Amino acid sequence: MTVSTAIARLNAADQDFARHLDHLLSWESVSDDAVNQRVLDIIKAVRERGDQALVEFTQRFDGVDAKTIDDLILDRERLELALTRITPVQREALEKAANRVRIYHERQKQDSWQYTEADGTVLGQKVTPLDRAGLYVPGGKASYPSSVLMNAIPAKVAGVSEVVMVVPTPRGEVNELVLAAACIAGVDRVFTVGGAQAVAALAYGTESVPQVDKIVGPGNIYVATAKRHVFGQVGIDMIAGPSEILVVCDGQTDPDWIAMDLFSQAEHDEDAQAILVSPDAAFLDRVAASIDKLLPTMERADIIEKSINGRGALIQVRDMQQAIEVANRIAPEHLELSVADPQAWLPQIRHAGAIFMGRHTSEALGDYCAGPNHVLPTSGTARFSSPLGVYDFQKRSSIIFCSEQGASELGHTASVLARGESLTAHARSAEYRILNEKGN
Template sequence: MDRAPEQSADVTHAVENIVADVRTRGDVALLELTNKFDRRNVASVAELEVSVEQRKAAWDAQPAALRAALEAAAQRIRAYAEHQTIAPFSFTDEHGNQLGQMVTPLDRAGLYVPGGKAAYPSSVLMNAIPAKVAGVREVIMVVPAPGGELNSVVLAAAHLAGVDRVFTVGGAQAVAALAYGTKTIPPVDKIVGPGNAYVAAAKRIVFGQVGIDSIAGPSEIVVICDGKTDPGWIAMDLFSQAEHGEDSQSILLSPDVEFLNRVADAMAKRMSELPREVTVRASLKNRGALIATRGLDEAIALSNQIAPEHLELSVDAPRDWLPKIRHAGAVFLGRHTPEALGDYCAGPNHVLPTSRAARFSNPLGVYEFQKRSSLIECSPKGASELAKIAGAIADAEGLQAHAASARDRL
């Protein structure tokens, strides 16, 4: 259960130096660090930008079936995001004062996309589309290209999602460049997207200078099953989480012990279907569990304790259980809703709180790319009424200029 990402002091201090270096020396530092860490050999940061034409070419080069799948996923992610609105409001009190709230988009968002084996086009869609729906003026993506290699499907997804600019930089240096800006890379207002321990440490350091989404930990699933779902389906649902990495967590909770045994058998049998068998086995050994509970209520209580990123309710009448769920990033209801559909195309975001952060944090969404402003407009009479209240409390707090400023409007 103790899954909060640990912060290594060594990593933190190394990243502090990188961030300070990019903040001070800008493009010069960014170029040096990128050439060094990503084994590049370029002469300017401008060379690290991927043009609109290159992204379009990457899109055109994909097989038609994949393009169609990405388009369908993007359309569904957009449709869901369009339901996410914070209502502006305005009301008038008994004294004629108008109180309200205004909602505006961020000017510029930075999207960190990991390179290498974890370069996922679906993440580009999930991060960029809500930003665009929110009305963000400019979305800037950074993705490292170790040794100059870049995943062409990631570029294709950037094209599809309407990302405005793309730079092949990564690591803490890319986060610092987005936070403070360099001559070539404009500063953003918020940085979203997953990354390794260096990226996470950099996000923690620049938090305050810019907004960040969250510190992503390993992926997790809890499956609650009443014992009536095909055991092979549940086995593969657990595998789909485990294949993310050796620290991923897959937990099945069921009151049906016999069913747990059948799932274990199915796991043994279907393991051979998996090219990532070694990763899956290690993940299940480290973090996997099939747990017999006294009933579904106890399973729900355990799940609330875990506050999982993903929760499958593979039970009859799943909606009946939903009011008991207190913490979960995303809930997958019913036997026909495997978590993998949510990863790609159901519509809701696949960027979700991990490591028990579902207790206090949110799926990435349109809200994360907007901000609210409070609005207050007092009538002369209303100001006079409020000045009496404010004056009395300001006096008690010893803030005489506050009291005088209020009472000027008496």
């Protein structure tokens, strides 16, 4: 196999650096009109014909010989069977990863709270888990048991009563690792459907697929488009863009390590993005040489090559301070601080989905077993959003109890503000409760 890279080289000192960086980072998840209309038609069919539409779409799109919806349902016993079909080493790895993910997410649980004011007024917050969550899992060759753990375990830790998983099985291809992960993570029901039709079924419910409150998990352009359309009917986690990694290095890490860290994201797909930022120009040259040396050894060399050539970059900066500024400007999904003292720079990192500290902490550890969630904001959305977590499966209700004295005192304030907004009924409702006043 012949592969070659022509990874972009940028220098933060160049006058047009900002323009070149913006161009490099630009990515739009835009469905064309054909995809959009097809998804709308699928959603409409599932809403109108329920299970029958699911069976027909699964036959057509996945090549599965399903006669009824019963052929697309996997019970708990089937998930437990998957545990026996994977190797002992695989089961041990899944269980260890699941345990670490569970321990980490237990710390995210929020509790209800209240406090009482001097006049007896009680204010607080009630935290309640969602009733039911839907988990979309890609199927076939693009199967990710790690995503099952990362999506299902936080939901269970949050206290979600039922987690429903949908996973396509193209041409009947079942991934035992995915099913084993579902068993370990505590998934309650599994339907072997995928695509926009699976999203529609979760959002609106069918005779067999229960309606959920929130849909999480990755998928292709049809899945992403469907999630956009059903948002509001249900909650969604995010519309994720291509995977991305930004490595900030002081030039002292083994260049082969850094090259492989860049590959770890580039191998996802051609649109994935891998960027290295360093003040050491000679080190950037060494990493470029490592890329060329190691690329022919990779199983997914063609994908990596297209990703590196299309959206990758080696960026030279003035110093580490400017490297951090560039990192915050990019707001990456994954940020590796491959430096001598990462803790010293951590306070200056404002925007990143996950931060990997030090030379020995590869991003791959976070993908599988470190503990924190690998479902992260992409395409610069780390500026305003966070990793998936327990808090995504909990909702908060405000608690307000007013004593007689408290209602009277607050009534004066509410009355003034309500009348200032010309909302007389609001004002009089509050005024009725003011002591010695019955309203006007």
